[in-house]
Amino acid sequence: MNEIWTHIPIMAPQIADLILLNPRGVYIDATLGLGGHTKFFLSRLGADARILGFDKDEEALQMAVERVNDPRLIAFHASYTQAPLELKKLGLEGADGVLFDLGLSSYQLDNPARGFSMLRDGPLDMRFDRQNPLSAAVIVNTWPMAELERILKEYGEERSFTKIALAIMQARRQAPIETTGQLAKIVEKIYGGKRGKTHPATQTFQALRIACNQELENVEKALSLLEDIVKPGGRAAVLTFHSLEDRLVKNYFKKLVKDGNWLLIHKHALSAPFEEVRQNRRARSAKLRVIERIKI
Ligand SMILES: C[S@@+](CC[C@H](N)C(=O)[O-])C[C@H]1O[C@@H](n2cnc3c(N)ncnc32)[C@H](O)[C@@H]1O
Numbered sequence: 001m002n003e004i005w006t007h008i009p010i011m012a013p014q015i016a017d018l019i020l021l022n023p024r025g026v027y028i029d030a031t032l033g034l035g036g037h038t039k040f041f042l043s044r045l046g047a048d049a050r051i052l053g054f055d056k057d058e059e060a061l062q063m064a065v066e067r068v069n070d071p072r073l074i075a076f077h078a079s080y081t082q083a084p085l086e087l088k089k090l091g092l093e094g095a096d097g098v099l100f101d102l103g104l105s106s107y108q109l110d111n112p113a114r115g116f117s118m119l120r121d122g123p124l125d126m127r128f129d130r131q132n133p134l135s136a137a138v139i140v141n142t143w144p145m146a147e148l149e150r151i152l153k154e155y156g157e158e159r160s161f162t163k164i165a166l167a168i169m170q171a172r173r174q175a176p177i178e179t180t181g182q183l184a185k186i187v188e189k190i191y192g193g194k195r196g197k198t199h200p201a202t203q204t205f206q207a208l209r210i211a212c213n214q215e216l217e218n219v220e221k222a223l224s225l226l227e228d229i230v231k232p233g234g235r236a237a238v239l240t241f242h243s244l245e246d247r248l249v250k251n252y253f254k255k256l257v258k259d260g261n262w263l264l265i266h267k268h269a270l271s272a273p274f275e276e277v278r279q280n281r282r283a284r285s286a287k288l289r290v291i292e293r294i295k296i
Contacts, residue, residue: 005063005107008279009036010239010286011272015099016044018265018290019235025096028087028229029053030080030222033105035064035073042070052087052095054080056129060107079129081221084228094231100222103241104209106282112180116209118201121181126205126212136208140183141176145169155216155244156207163190164204180205206242219245223252226291227261233295235265239288246287253291265290 015037020027023046029038032053041051053068053075055061065075076086080100087094108114108128115125115136126136139151145165152161167186168177177183184201191200210216223238230236240246246269256262270290272283 005034005111007034007036007106008282009040010101010280010283011270011276011288012037012040014270014273014288015237015239015290016041019097019099019237020044021233021235022049022096024048025234026092026094027051028080028083028095028098029101030083030098031055031101032064032075033057033060033101034107035068037099037101038064038073039068039070042068042072045072047072050074052076052083052090054078054083054086057105057108058130060105063107079218081218081225084225087229094234095229096231096234098226098230098234098236100219100236100238102215102219102239102245115180116205118180118184118199118205121179124178124180124183126209128213132213134212136183136212137176137178139208139211140168141172151207151211152204154207155210156203157244158203158207160190210244216244216248219248220252223249226256226293230293232293235290235292237288237290239286241282241285241287246289249289253289256291261294261296263292263294265292 020041027041029051032038032055035053038051038053049072051073053064053073055064055077056079058077061075061077065073076082104116109116112120112122115122124135124137124140148165148168149161152158152164158164164187167190171177171186187201187204226236238249240249253264257264269287272286277284
């Protein structure tokens with residue numbers, strides 16, 4: 001299994017240059033995934049540095065621990081919202097740097113069994129954390145039409161939200177929609193098989209994933225933790241992959257700067273370099289924002 005799943009960490013050298021200011025520091029990888037960023041960061045850090053890594057996905061976390069295979073990583077199967085508590089338990093007042101790499105790892109996206117992929121058929125799941133009772137199938141088969149319309153519109157930014165919600169309601173009256181393939185076909189029909197650069201069901205899948213994992217609420221929670229987890233002089237980097245999350249980050253950073261204790265490192269979000277996008281398509285929509293807590 002370990003040989004099959006890969007996830008290339010996005011903008012790793014840029015993030016390392018921006019947040020690893022203290023080679024002996026304590027860092028938080030809030031979204032450890034398969035450990036790609038952490039492995040890269042550890043290659044740049046000293047022997048007594050530490051990284052606290054969090055992931056809600058137990059399978060991913062286990063793979064990360066095996067792959068990173070380094071005692072400087074302390075891994076937690078927990079949401080990053082637990083970071084302040086874990087810092088406290090370790091007697092640490094804060095981290096020198098934090099990375100939030102939001103979104104999906106390629107392991108989750110490519111593994112049909114996890115139910116995120118519209119191209120490879122699998123159960124309609126989409127949960128980062130398998131202990132979460134709310135799967136995409138529950139949403140699609142039980143939520144009322146108005147709620148389906150709302151998430152398609154708000155989280156998917158899908159223009160045909162009513163048509164898609166209606167098609168889902170009609171299909172589920174015949175039989176439950178159980179697989180990613182079934183759902184992808186329902187949406188494809190609405191678009192009459194027309195395809196732009198992306199699959200017609202991309203926005204629908206995005207909406208379900210966000211709803212299922214309460215992603216926007218979690219990003220807000222994560223941002224509200226920054227003051228508790230970043231030391232004065234430390235930095236936080238946030239990588240996002242869609243405009244809804246980037247907007248939340250941009251506005252929250254603005255507010256922090258206005259309150260006076262934080263400094264933006266760049267006025268605008270950074271994108272992945274051309275060469276990286278050429279080699280890894282998933283880097284194309286990445287936006288990186290970095291902020292520093294001012295030393296008092
Ligand atoms: C894009 S991947 C991270 C990839 C990682 N940086 C790497 O290089 O391998 C995002 C990860 O965040 C995890 N995740 C999502 N929400 C989370 C949360 N609230 N707390 C902890 N991890 C979360 C997902 O399970 C996923 O593994």
